[in-house]
Amino acid sequence: MTTSPKVVSDAEIDALHPGQRRGVRAQDDDFTATGPATTAGDYLRRFWQPVYHSADLMPGCAVPLTIMGQEYTLYRAQVDGHSDAAPAYLVDGRCPHRGTQLSTGWIEGHQLRCFYHGWTFASNGQCVEQPAEEPDFSRKVSIGAYPVREYLGLIFAYLGELSQAQPPEFPEHPEFEHFDGLLEIDSYSRECNYFQNLENALDMSHVAFVHGDNRAAFREIGAGPRLQAEESAWGVRYIYQRPDGEQRIQQFGMPNMFYMTALPTDAEIGWQESLFWWVPIDDRRHMQFSIHRVPATGATAERIHARREARRSEITLAHQEVAEQILAGELRLADVDRDKVDLVRLQDDIAQVGQGRVAPRSLDRIGRADIGVIAIRKLWSRELEQLRQGQPLKHWKRDASIVPRAWGLAQGERARLGAEGLVADGSVQARIVDVRPHIAIRLQLRALHGRGGPADRASNES
Ligand code: FES
Numbered sequence: 001m002t003t004s005p006k007v008v009s010d011a012e013i014d015a016l017h018p019g020q021r022r023g024v025r026a027q028d029d030d031f032t033a034t035g036p037a038t039t040a041g042d043y044l045r046r047f048w049q050p051v052y053h054s055a056d057l058m059p060g061c062a063v064p065l066t067i068m069g070q071e072y073t074l075y076r077a078q079v080d081g082h083s084d085a086a087p088a089y090l091v092d093g094r095c096p097h098r099g100t101q102l103s104t105g106w107i108e109g110h111q112l113r114c115f116y117h118g119w120t121f122a123s124n125g126q127c128v129e130q131p132a133e134e135p136d137f138s139r140k141v142s143i144g145a146y147p148v149r150e151y152l153g154l155i156f157a158y159l160g161e162l163s164q165a166q167p168p169e170f171p172e173h174p175e176f177e178h179f180d181g182l183l184e185i186d187s188y189s190r191e192c193n194y195f196q197n198l199e200n201a202l203d204m205s206h207v208a209f210v211h212g213d214n215r216a217a218f219r220e221i222g223a224g225p226r227l228q229a230e231e232s233a234w235g236v237r238y239i240y241q242r243p244d245g246e247q248r249i250q251q252f253g254m255p256n257m258f259y260m261t262a263l264p265t266d267a268e269i270g271w272q273e274s275l276f277w278w279v280p281i282d283d284r285r286h287m288q289f290s291i292h293r294v295p296a297t298g299a300t301a302e303r304i305h306a307r308r309e310a311r312r313s314e315i316t317l318a319h320q321e322v323a324e325q326i327l328a329g330e331l332r333l334a335d336v337d338r339d340k341v342d343l344v345r346l347q348d349d350i351a352q353v354g355q356g357r358v359a360p361r362s363l364d365r366i367g368r369a370d371i372g373v374i375a376i377r378k379l380w381s382r383e384l385e386q387l388r389q390g391q392p393l394k395h396w397k398r399d400a401s402i403v404p405r406a407w408g409l410a411q412g413e414r415a416r417l418g419a420e421g422l423v424a425d426g427s428v429q430a431r432i433v434d435v436r437p438h439i440a441i442r443l444q445l446r447a448l449h450g451r452g453g454p455a456d457r458a459s460n461e462s
Pocket residue numbers: 095096097098099100114115116117118119
């Protein structure tokens with residue numbers, strides 16, 4: 001058992017009772033706004049973030065992308081004869097000439113030509129051609145260009161300021177890369193602030209109610225006195241101890257990651273390890289990207305894959321839309337056809353969007369079972385305060401010791417640790433499999449492309 005410091009002391013927990021149970025002072029609740037020139041936005045932009053699935057970006061295509069309330073253009077080069085090798089690029093969303101959306105233009109090799117008057121930009125953002133202008137004007141014009149890295153089926157971007165023109169080291173996750181099996185990649189958009197989903201990760205007592213059938217499913221799982229939160233080199237180690245002493249450990253990674261073991265989602269899988277990111281699209285909606293380690297091979301892998309494929313098509317109701325109906329009082333969860341919707345996501349939508357698009361957490365009445373939520377808020381508050389004061393920030397890093405764990409499913413069967421099955425010399429690569437329901441892809445692309453969001457609404461109103 002580890003002796004790391006508790007993020008939340010017993011004295012602080014005691015002070016929560018009674019009467020003074022506010023988690024965050026209103027003036028300190030600045031986790032939520034992540035647009036340009038916000039403290040939380042500045043902080044999040046210091047870390048590589050997943051922004052898109054590689055498979056959704058075709059060679060020679062550009063798409064508009066909104067991340068943290070800022071518009072970008074994501075495109076893939078058109079390289080003759082080598083479509084597989086065509087790199088992805090990320091540049092500003094609008095043309096500096098007269099502001100049209102650059103995603104509507106043409107891809108010419110590695111360059112992007114604006115739809116309106118043909119100004120052309122190299123992948124580093126430099127304007128290289130202005131057909132109707134004097135020859136030496138173009139070298140005075142450039143747009144922002146952002147480092148991109150494709151990894152584990154996702155496109156990651158670094159959206160922060162570049163010191164010495166170099167982004168920070170790209171964090172790799174060998175446990176999810178080098179093993180013999182399937183790496184399932186998944187994602188969805190949710191219509192509320194990202195921080196609500198992030199807090200929900202370290203909130204074990206919601207499971208029996210949101211995902212179970214109420215009190216009968218509770219069985220003390222996530223009861224306050226059985227929970228601990230400790231600061232780790234990566235973020236928060238969140239521990240739940242059963243009455244028999246067995247522990248379940250989940251790892252939260254600053255600022256917006258989570259590494260956990262979850263109960264099997266397929267009869268042929270044991271505990272499944274997953275890595276999550278929550279990325280704001282704007283302040284009122286966000287993406288969850290996740291990767292799932294399925295160390296199954298041969299015929300077992302094929303059976304699991306076939307079942308997943310069937311499920312992708314079977315889901316024909318968008319959980320976000322069903323949640324809106326339920327929150328509007330037009331529909332009851334009990335009346336939803338569970339075969340046609342991703343039930344777990346719908347349940348979490350109801351709870352999290354139900355807190356409000358942007359939850360006012362200064363009004364919360366938190367208690368002992370919220371220790372994980374308190375821990376995340378404390379680390380975030382501390383880092384944002386350091387950032388405001390211009391003080392050094394903690395360098396969060398996950399090493400091989402920071403893995404989740406859980407008890408055995410059957411008598412004597414222990415859960416695997418994260419690195420088990422890892423092929424250390426890197427010679428084996430997991431097979432990447434997209435498991436998103438088809439309907440989820442359509443909705444998340446619409447959200448990522450900035451449609452229906454505040455920017456879109458503002459332009460409609462004008
Ligand atoms: S708006 Fe892009 S070239 Fe004119």
